[in-house]
Amino acid sequence: MLLELTLAIPVLLAVVAPLAWRRLGAWWPRVASLGALTVFVFLLLMLPDAILGHPQTVTREWMPQLGVTFALRADSFGIFMALIISGIGWGIMSYAGGYLGKDERTGSITGWLLLFMAAMIGVSVADNILMLFVSWEMTSFTSFMLIGTNHRDEESRVGAKQALLVTAIGGLALLGGLVILGRQAGTWNLSEMPAMHDHPFALGAFVLICLGAFTKSAQFPFSFWLPGAMRAPTPVSAYLHSATMVKAGVFLLARMHHVLGELPAWTPTLVITAAATMILVILAVPRATDLKALLAYSTIGALAIMVGLIGIGTDKSMTAMVVFLLAHACYKGPLFLVAGSIDHAVHSRDIRRLGGLAQKMPVTIVTGVIAGLSMVGIPPMLGFIAKEYALGAGMNYAPWVAGLITVLAMAFVLVAANVILIPAFGKKRELASHAHEAPWSMRVPMVVISSLGLILGVSPGLLERYIVGPAVTSLEVTPVHLSLWHGWNLPLLLSTAAVFWGGLAFWKRTALGAFCPALPSGPRIFDAIWNGTVGFGRNVTRILQNGSLTMYLGTIVVVACVLLLSVWIIEAAPIDVDVVRKVPIIDVIIAAVIAVSAVVTALARRRLPAIAALGAMGMGVTLFFLASQAPDLALTQFLVEILSVVILVIGFRHLPDFRITKKRYQIGRVAIAVLVGFTMSVMTLVALSTDYAAPISAWHGDNALTKGHGHNVVNVILVDFRGFDTFGEIIVLGIAALGVGVLVGSLQKLRKHNPEMLSGNTKEPVQ
């Protein structure tokens, strides 16, 4: 029950959000944050069960045939993640109330945020992998809506679109991977899934799942969408694009560790991707000047560390990953909020324009310093423990990994200094004069969350016993002992070096920025690839859908003939030559008449001869019916032919001149005509060469008089045996009559305005 409520509360609050905001005004964000806090408390209540190893579960049928079951399982790692989500969620809701103030979009923003929260909790506690996917996609969509909050601004729209496309492409890959995995495993529940590394398609599933995780967690080469997503209001960035959503990829990989971790490709794939991402971050940070961009790059870097740690996959690295995840949420969330407060106060996030805010905004700055220290990894902050263990695990795997993490830690120092020191203590700028401290609703969350980094850092025992230990255990890995102080060892040395060199880099930041090469713009490359594909599609469509009715008909006929002839050859359908020999001489003569008239029709250069030849062709068909002893059919055909000749003669009077096609087109048309003729001959001969059963017409003949009470069999068939067809055809005639009425009106209009349209060969403007 508690577990369902953790999802239901945010969803319900989200549904009423726009209305509640209108009714409650400034109280609404407080209500929303209270909702998040309730979820947090409920999760805490479920924690003991999870730690003791019998987590709460929910199972409801949804679409069991395809594996989708509403199955939730609140194990320790899931609760760990959900606690972060709801805890930070509380802070964000409260902060958003102050940050957005009287902005009329507050209702919808908080609504989407709450919906996102529900989706993200769903990702955390889902046991069924497709249920996880359902939640996963909802996070992508809500993220899109939130990034586009300022949708009147074009860059916001572009950022939202790219974030959606990248994460959705990853999502589609993930879906493929999960379906393969689930079908192979025979179960769709994570908790029941065995180690799958020796299954035949495990590697394929792994690659697809990695695509999903890397796009979501902004790993190389999909990192570029995250800086673009910074167009969102700061509370959104703090929540989705640093503390929670981007960790979904990391979370998924951690969940997959016990299933696919034994694959030979697991470690190299994750570690190399992480390393590439780290290098990207290291190169990008020195040139960045926007507070949020700086923080976004460091987030990408932190995610890369976590991905790498999962890739290494030892007890120590998995423990380090969990600690890092928590530490990062505790410092990156507040840092974003600090950046938001600064932006809120002075309306700028450019470090070249900020400075001297320490006196004006003391609480904000102190919070920032605490969070920054954790990010830099100074004892006794939680960030320090995280970095120590990450370095240690990296060291055990390969020295170069530890080295890379050290350089990345340097970049973090640079980021922290840029984000906190420059605005706080830098040269006082003009902007600072009207700065003001943020309101309480914004200060409290910042202070609480960032001080958690300090509290948890000084109590590693608590952390190990109730939070990190159980979480790691539920990933089927043995947690290693946590402590703040390990004595003098190599990780500590590296850590110290990183701080020192990072400080140096900050001092020489201008030179460093000039030294670092400008990176190719990820969004631009993505756009080029994407637009290239769309352009390719447009060209293909221009060729296919080019507006020419002649070409449409030609394509259809040629493709049909080619298909038929190929199947004829493949199936080796027999042709009985005797059939041809049995054709009576009169039929051959009539066929010759028809053929000659057809050729004459095609070659005619004036209208009247063409119509006359067409009429002759029809008469040939009439003769054929006569020869086959079907006088009633012949009579009907005769009337139809006369009528069509008359109507054609009248009709052509109103149409534009006869156009003689160019020679080269004529050759093509002759070829098509020959192809069709040949194919139809083959089809007819094949049909005549085989008989499967006696036709039912014998029954019709036998029963026309006795049961249908008519001497004319054709008549009885038309009006009785198959009277329903005739009934349908009568309706067709009725519709035609109705249509003529409509058409006569519209054709008169048309002829006046645009006679060209009637030829059917106008261009459809393909845009």
Place this chain on the structure above:
Amino acid sequence: MNGLVAAPMLVPLVTAAVCTLLRRMAVLQRGFSLVGSAVEIGVALLLLVEVNSSDYLVSNMGNWQAPFGITLVIDRLAAVMVLLTALTGAASAWYSWISLPKSALSPAFHPLLHFLLMGVSGAFITGDLFNLYVCFEIMLLSSFVMLVLEGKAEQTEGAVKYVVLNLMSSTIFLTALGLLYAKAGTLNMADISILAQEAVAEHRAGPLRLGGLLFMVAFAIKAGMFPFFFWLPASYHTPSVPVSALFAGLLTKVGVFALIRLHTLIMPNDVLGHEILLVLGVATMITGVLGAAGQMGIRRILSFHIISQVGYMVVGIAIGTPLALAACVFYLCHHIVVKSNLFLVGGIAADCAGSEDLRKTGGMWLAWPLLGLLYLVPALSLSGIPPFSGFFAKLGIVSAGVERELWWVVAAALATGAFTLYSMFKIWIEAFWKDHPSSGFRLAPEQRSFVRLWPMLALAAITIAIGLMSGPLFHFCEEAALQLLNPNGYIHAVLGGRL
């Protein structure tokens, strides 16, 4: 209950006839049209319940025993298709009542609408191939007239292409019928199925297969498959909104339905035919979605997406396993509702924003958030975003592909999903998020009337319900698929005595 079998054709016929008589009394005509739609839905629901318990409903027209007369047969698939036809028709009639100014609507609209429904329903329930042809004729002629109702130049241009290419389909269909009759001497689908099964057993099915392929081409044109779809993008964006919503929901689906019948009943076990269908289906998915990506008109984008989605369904038929067919049936149900709804919502958005060209639209999210939400439901569903119906439909096709290890099909289906998402959100970004290009853009209160949204609300509710109740619904689709894969059940129901 078997007396009701012809009702899906007769009720629309009566409605159409009465609406024709009432053509000078607009209000009465609309009212009667809606009543007729409601009765159609009721009848369809009755039939669905009935078929769920008794598997097949069979009725011989004129009481001439099969295969000598014409037989109407309703199985699970036919029943659900009839229901969806009635729903789409009702939504279209409803929309035309509340959202089009009286002058914009030709008095011939309502009669033609019901004639069309008659043809479509007839195509679903007939058990006779020639009668299917007759139903196609009814559909073709009524839809052709509906295309040109307003007599605009572009409508006539589109209609010429529409009618010529569809007549090509009719011609091919008729040729195939002639050849088949020459070989098999019967037109009753069940009867042909017996012959086909015997021929396969005796390894002399080659000539029948050739005939089957000719049918396939005819139906593929109707279904809008690659490379036969030209008539669709040429015409669907031209008529008034309720007409194109109706077409978008139903017309191609008749082709898909005929392909299902062809490959499960008329020519079962046709391995080569399945392979051709699979390749063409994948090509349809891809060309459709590529066509959509480059368009800038709302209905042009949506039209190309019909093609792409037909590809998914055809792939389901071609894979042909119980899972794949069930997924195909599920896809059909989901798609009819979603696609009609998108055309309706798109129509309102275009009407409010003053243009269908995305470059000239904008500002709708701020101007009318509710309309935005109503767009998002079918758009997300079509893009396959959970928990909406389209996700489960896509999941079905992907699972079926994975089951058979057809990796290239799975890859194509997933990649198509990405582009579908792209164009759905292109409409969202351009028509809803972006500012309207004219600065003085404001909605008139009568444009923004809540009443206009009712049909879309109803369809959106159905979409959400399909998503939430996908389990039981998919169960129904599985049963329908099993029924399709067991042609002997159908044969027995039709020709019971003779078998």
